[in-house]
Amino acid sequence: MKSPFSPPAEGIALVVSDVDGTLVTSDKTLAPATLAAVARLREAGIGFTVASARPPVGLRSLVKALSLDLPLGAYNGATIVGPDLTVIEEHLIPPETARAAAGQLVAEGVDLWVFARGDWYLRDPRAPYTDLERRTLQAEPKVVPDLGDLLAEASKIVGVCEDHAHLAGCEDRLAAALGDGASVHRSQPYYLDVTPPHLDKGRFVTWLSRHLGIPAARIATFGDAANDTPMFARSGVSVAMGNADPAVQAAATAVTSGHDADGFARGVERFILPLSTG
Secondary structure: OOOOOOOOOOOOOEEEEOOEOOOEOOOOOOOHHHHHHHHHHHHOOOEEEEEOOOOHHHHHHHHHHHOOOOOEEEHHHOEEEOOOOOEEEEOOOOHHHHHHHHHHHHHOOOEEEEEEOOEEEEOOOOOOOHHHHHHHHOOOOEEOOOOHHHHHHEEEEEEEOOOHHHHHHHHHHHHHHHHHHOEEEEEEOOEEEEEOOOOOHHHHHHHHHHHHOOOHHHEEEEEOOHHHHHHHHOOOEEEEOOOOOHHHHHOOOEEOOOOOOOHHHHHHHHHHHHHOOO
16 A cells, blocks of 8 residues: 555545446446445535546436536546536547557457547447446447548547456557557456546546645545556545455555445545545
8 A cells, every 4th residue: 555644634625436346336336325425425525526437428327326516537537528528628549549559459359449529439239348338338339330430539449358368468568569659558357448648547636636726635536447546646545446456456545345345435434534624
């Protein structure tokens, strides 16, 4: 864990949470305890929002269920939207990088998805994990014969594979090949995300800090994956989920239980509310 753990003197003023593997359960639902925890934060005067690898459309159901009223980070923070999903700030993958990433992923034998123009595009609607993504986003993909024309406007490219070990190897190889041209992280063991360079969830936390006038020391973050560790580094308190890899847990100031065991709610109760001055 990060050390030493020094609670902010003025208390936590904002919580930023990852979504999949953190805020929602394995079946992509918000547990009653999670809904209650977010309500407790609001009652304590603590702001709450999310940072996710999801596209904006995949955050719509959360806005409604959690009554979110602050900017949200989509595509790992590369796109910032308001609660009505209006784009506040948007960045795309450089076209040449997008083409290189897509070519290597196809050569690696993984399925390819492209998120562009506000939609989710793929070639095979029956490929692995498409049904899961439909449930997650509560949206249907656009099926096209060729993804090439979309690569000049890509917000996110995803390599999808049932062989998790193979995809982990792809992550290392693709990151090395693209260098500073893109951010490359697995958001799930079966999803390898390529997003715009130098833009991550940590940058979104910093943007919120400046936008809302809240010092980083008074911001707490929750997450479960490697793409969450940049926001751990930009916040005063960070909580890793019990289902997170050991390296992710080691990057946090605290560890809670898993996302299927009310980990977010337990973390709020144990690590955040005691630091509230509300």
